[in-house]
Amino acid sequence: MSFNVIFFGPPAAGKGTQAKIIEEKYGLKQLSTGDMLRAQVAEGTELGKQAKVIMDAGKLVSDEIVIGMIADSMERVKDNRRIKGFIFDGFPRTNAQAQSLDMMLKGRGQKIDMVLELQVDDTALLARIEKRAKEEGRSDDTVAAMKTRLDQYREYSAIVLPYYQIQGNVYAIDGMRPIDEVTMQIEAILGEDIAA
Ligand code: AMP
DSSP states (O other), X not given: OOOOEEEEXXXXXXXXXXXXXXXXXXXXXXXXXXXXXXXXXXXXXHHHHHHHHHHHXXXXXXXXXXXXXXHHHHHHTTTOTTOOEEEEESOOOSHHXXXXXXXXXXXXXXXXXXXXXXXXXXXXXXXXXXXXXXXXXOTTOSHHHHHHHHHHHHHHHHHXXXXXXXXXXXXXXXXXXXXXXXXXXXXXXXXXXXXX
């Protein structure tokens, strides 16, 4: 029995925050390509140096890099029986990523069981980014980069969401609510299916 879910939504929608709450409770593992890339930047690796320029501009890093990172992370925990499945956070963002993810899961006899779309309006996102910029100092949390990231989101969500909508497993979450209420909405949808 496995369960794999994608947390989908614009930057600062709360995907990471919710993933960290949910993963503990359900025995899932969060795989965030953004976190993985930031770790590479922090370590000062060659990949990190290349990625930083793209990230700071708010653009997308190449499919090859993010798919490789996801494949490595899944492989690393394949024998860990405590992990019942994955929360994909910030991945997939392109059609190629979505297709590769399907292939990787298929190879393990698994699939994407659910996509949760966190919906937050742009004004609220910009306010959150301003707050996060002060608290965390992320170099892509600037007004200019955020504008590009929101434009990118509009472009890739128009491709990635329909990919899953035709499979009938996309659920909208009102991400404007306080953190605990968002968690409750997620659990209400997740709960029934994960126990099934
Ligand atoms: P995030 O933390 O998910 O907002 O990601 C921060 C930045 O990392 C993005 O703006 C992209 O530059 C890069 N990134 C993260 N995930 C992906 C992905 N799946 N595909 C391409 N670029 C990504």
